Amino acid sequence: MRFAFDKMHGLGNDFVVIDARGRDVPITAARARAIADRQTGIGCDQLILLESADGADLRMRIFNADGGEVEQCGNALRCVAQLTGARRIDTAGGLVKAGADEAGITIDMGAPRFGWEDIPLAYALDTASLPVGWDGLEQGAAVNVGNPHIVFFVPRLEAIDIERLGPTIEHDPLFPERVNVNIAEVTGPASLTLRVWERGAGLTRACGTGACATAVAAIRRGLVQWPVTVSLPGGDLRVDWAPGESIRMTGPAAHVFSGEAELEAFG
Template identity: 50%
Template structure:
């Protein structure tokens, strides 16, 4: 039997498995089954903890429900940091990912600030299929057009719209995820500016579909909104699952994300 923990940040939910002592043999088929909401436990992403190595407290591997590997996940980063803090008593935790090291500050047992690093803004960094202005891509899909793009360790495109509620995200989201402009697919955000310090956001996540919240998507949104002159560098971003507080720090260009973490339940499973 293998112990697991079901966690979430604003309803963006994860099954967390511990592989620091030894690998568990998480094949693609096993990963898809665990993530399945009908035949498995169900989650937006499957998270495995691995030894962090020098300079990090833990390595976090992120698998989508389709078993593809994601490079970054802000909500999972906060959840994992809270677990390590509970184990060690630390208030400063470094979570290592494929995309790099993410320092986290523990504000309390259920609230964490994650330093998600600096966005990458070049067309090759996103990446895009060809050279383009990442501030306004030549993309039109139904009622949305001209997104801004950046990488927060994984590719993001943000469409700014007058009314998020009017969009059929379940229809246009997958088309945009697989658009030819994105050779590695992309996370697609639909953002509505409510005030210079407040946005509403709905996400279609690469490999996961619609989720209640997306931390890296919120990071990309504050970056792209400020680049467009729509907001300041700090804003609350409201998603279906709740609010995150984002700041694109001017001093070093890093994006700070503050938000809650929660454990829904714990249990054990038998790997098929």
Template identity: 55%
Template sequence: MSLRFHKMHGLGNDFVVVDARTDPVAIDADRARAIADRHTGIGCDQIILIGPGSDTDVSMRIWNADGSEVAACGNATRCVPVLVGRDVSIRTAAGILHAALEGDGATVDMGKPSFDWNAIPLAYAMDTRALPLAWGELANPVAVNVGNPHVVFFVPDVHAVPLETLGPDIEYDLVFPERINVNIAHVLAPDHLVMRTWERGAGLTRACGTGACATFAAGRLLDLLAPSARLDLPGGSLRLAESGDGHLLMSGPATHVFTGEASL
């Protein structure tokens, strides 16, 4: 059996995108890990399966490189209208998202963030504005769900934090029943910050779209950021804005690299 695929990326966060709108393709955890392997497979951070939508233009499923399926991926969502060639509504496990072509990428309405401890989820109730927890030099993060669960730490220098060491400790802490994405950020100005992300199931990443959304939402919650801001990630920059109804609007590039075929 052969697999036709598209290699795409958003700020270096790279994907194997399978267009299954016409012909169904079976993806499971084992197959996702095999596809994502950079030595023996195609290689990617996430596998994206685009299917037909019953109440939307398309549907989207997402697997991390470790085979775990997740509900949302901001960078991948921007790739969908670029691949399809028009503005689209997308059914995901996190709900319906709307993505519109813009410049060399797209703008996505990522919905409203949730700071409820049950929605993240946490193992027990606590203040999500400042979790009473610490891991090494990282303490008291904001916890937020933006389709995926995240914690956000605001620090003086994102490059001084050993995220490659602390990231997995935080991701697998038992206080996070579904594991967690870890973001560290430094606010340069109310409309500008720099950040890095340890992504659940993928590790250090050049860019994390939901991580950028979570960091922006946390900054807004703590009155650190303006209603629109530029977020600089290792792979490039995203623009985040808060709409009048509290939705997060994420804008940034999405790139089609090549189309290929692989044996399954």
């Protein structure tokens, strides 16, 4: 069978979006990996499958490049909101609201969660400052923003080898569902520079949920004030959050091209 798709990106974090509303487009882990492959497939960080939903405009399913299905993706939410006009999007991480204005696409990500069992961790620890470390990365903050994140603040971002440490931390037994790894440098009273090792996808040019988790962790520690500008290799996101409230993330989304392919070509 042939399927139509749209290639999109949010600050360089790129997606293949398949609208499966009204038709069955069966996606397995192996098929998602094949579509995401940049040499033999279409190529993307994540495959996004859109389905019909009750109580929302649509349901968004997210498959990382390794084929694993995950709960949430902030950059993909902005892309889907722009592509479809959806304003209520159901995800495995919860119902998300979207809006658009001259500043870009704004996503209401809901309230962050900080309980050790919400991350989840393998055992009870203080998620505001984890008493564990990896090669000098210490006092990480754990935050769930629809998916699990650990955030480290360092004096010089370029001094950290995230490509070496990222997979080690992602797969540490402390994180039974693995974890997204964020390393940030505070660059001003309301600004951060961030790099993210994304669970199941590796080093990415941008991570919307990572920007949200990092901004929340920085605000909790009193390192920055809100709204926070989070600078990633692909560009900037604005994150607004006050304790007890929902996170609001604003940034761009871009449509690259539309195409068609044979599903059987991917297994």
